[in-house]
Amino acid sequence: MTNEFKQDTIALHGGQTVDPITRSRAVPLYQTTSYVFDDTEHAASLFKLQGSGYLYSRNANPTNDVLEKRLAALEGGVGAFAVASGQAAVLLAVLTVAQVGDEIVATNALYGGTYTLFERTLPRFGITVRFVDGADLAAIEAAINDNTKAVFTETIGNPSLQIADIVGISEVAHRHGVPVIVDNTFATPYLAKPFEHGADIIVHSTTKFIGGHGTSIGGAIIDSGNFEWNAQRFPAFVDSNPLIDNRSFVEAAGKAAFVTKARFELGHDLGATLSPFNAWLFIQGLESLSVRIRQHVSNAKAVATFLEQHDLVEWVNYPTLAGNAQQDIAAKYLPKGAGSIFSFGIKGGLEAAKTFINAVELLSHVANVGDSKSLVIHPASTSHSRLTPAQQISSGVTPGLIRLSIGLEDIDDILADLEQALQKAGVQALVTAKEEQ
Ligand SMILES: Cc1ncc(COP(=O)(O)O)c(C=O)c1O
Structure with missing residues (x-):
């Protein structure tokens, strides 16, 4: 029935x-x-x-x-x-x-x-x-x-x-x-x-x-x-x-x-x-899957847009963002949205990525995705660490890649946490650049 x-x-x-x-x-x-x-x-x-x-x-x-x-x-x-x-x-x-x-x-x-x-x-x-x-x-x-x-x-x-x-x-x-x-x-x-x-x-x-x-x-x-x-x-x-x-x-x-x-x-x-x-x-x-997923997608889109426009962010990979190479295939297979897990890289590479992850306060640094709470991790050193560097690259896991799983918190609070962590990572990137000079 x-x-x-x-x-x-x-x-x-x-x-x-x-x-x-x-x-x-x-x-x-x-x-x-x-x-x-x-x-x-x-x-x-x-x-x-x-x-x-x-x-x-x-x-x-x-x-x-x-x-x-x-x-x-x-x-x-x-x-x-x-x-x-x-x-x-x-x-x-x-x-x-x-x-x-x-x-x-x-x-x-x-x-x-x-x-x-x-x-x-x-x-x-x-x-x-x-x-x-x-x-x-x-x-x-x-x-x-x-x-x-x-x-x-x-x-x-x-x-x-x-x-x-x-x-x-x-x-x-x-x-x-x-x-x-x-x-x-x-x-x-x-x-x-x-x-x-x-x-x-x-x-x-x-x-x-x-x-x-x-x-x-x-x-x-x-x-x-x-x-x-x-x-x-x-x-x-x-x-x-x-x-x-x-x-x-x-x-x-x-x-x-x-x-x-x-x-x-x-x-x-x-x-x-x-x-x-x-x-x-x-x-x-x-029982609440669809209601939650709708909010996950809405929050994820807002975060992806915020990151894409941020000076300290190098790239964002979210399939439905304008200009993303997967926009067409996403429209075909994911007409209601591309979920709430995605990745990005910040200026300053791996060291800045680590600083960012260590600096988040509302987001949780855990080995999981798809929670109602927002999560973050560095896959190359965790979930994909058993792969060789070459296997990581073929799987799309670059050294500086940060994976986010955006949850259901108020979007303003998520963005505020990302902003303060990005600022700390930005300072770190400046210090590293100076040391390398
Ligand atoms: C896409 C995907 N498939 C399977 C698994 C394995 O699931 P579980 O952790 O429930 O064993 C994971 C875990 O992260 C996953 O992300």
Whole structure:
């Protein structure tokens, strides 16, 4: 029923059927590990992916279920699996399609944690990731071979803000029978709709804007239901599986084959499931997502304009600013705005950047984004510090780059804090210039 409603209504009601016994208006928190089976047959059927009911909260939980259904409805997918972190969402999405000997093609402007997972950890398990320039569709196509199991990108790259040409990437990938996985964390379902442009799987770090209040770590995998799992490249989706009564995942789950396989195999075996309490907190966050994002975007635009006009600022990278090279692609994929995370550089380079970050008072210097509070960090020495200098450059992380995540405080207070920190950095830049003379 909820898919018929508009987005803001789905964010409040999606996935919830009011409990007929208690009539609780709020989604109840089912803080339970397990569920009483009807009888032994019922128990056995659940273990084989038959019948209805809950089995154990590592596999599924009624509170998580509401979050999953709500996220799936907001993204326009057929199902979702809520997991313990954004990092787990990326890993489990990849492991649902790839195993030892397989390959993934990834755009190189990614969150540092994802980059390191792909570059250092997945190869230890026999999965090779080929990094390519996300703006170069020919390079993406050239990197796909018989072993490729997915193309991975971020809607808005962290922190380069490179916006993925999801239509182009999906056309290239689908030509070769390969699905596209998109990390939609920076955009949220309010600003971008990757499935409408051809993406097959979406992952989120719900830790960020979806939670919105910096209280909980979590993630989600969402299945569009659109990808045709072909026998040649994806036998594990179409071959009969003894664990589910000799059916295949496609036979057992139809369009939701991907998310069902992710939950049944990796949710069960690896155990990176989201706790119900965090699911419940993310449901609270989702209810106000669109209102918050509208204010995030409005504040971010004001800050980007302020910085762009500031004498002490060298450059600002916010996709919808006049003259930004990504204006057209932003208009196509992010018609309601380019989010509230962006980057800039100040005169005086790295030293001035450090002075600026140490001088902010209202903004918080933390390793996070997408909080209701305004945040700042220096990615080259933190979130992307595990990358080599060359990898940092190819990911769009230059030494002096400062990343901002603009929150919901009064815009005058945000600008005043930025101004006083810029002035301190400006003094520092003058001192450094004098010393170098
Ligand atoms: C774009 C993106 N994806 C995934 C993650 C990982 O999410 P989590 O910290 O919830 O594991 C992050 C974290 O910053 C991120 O920025």
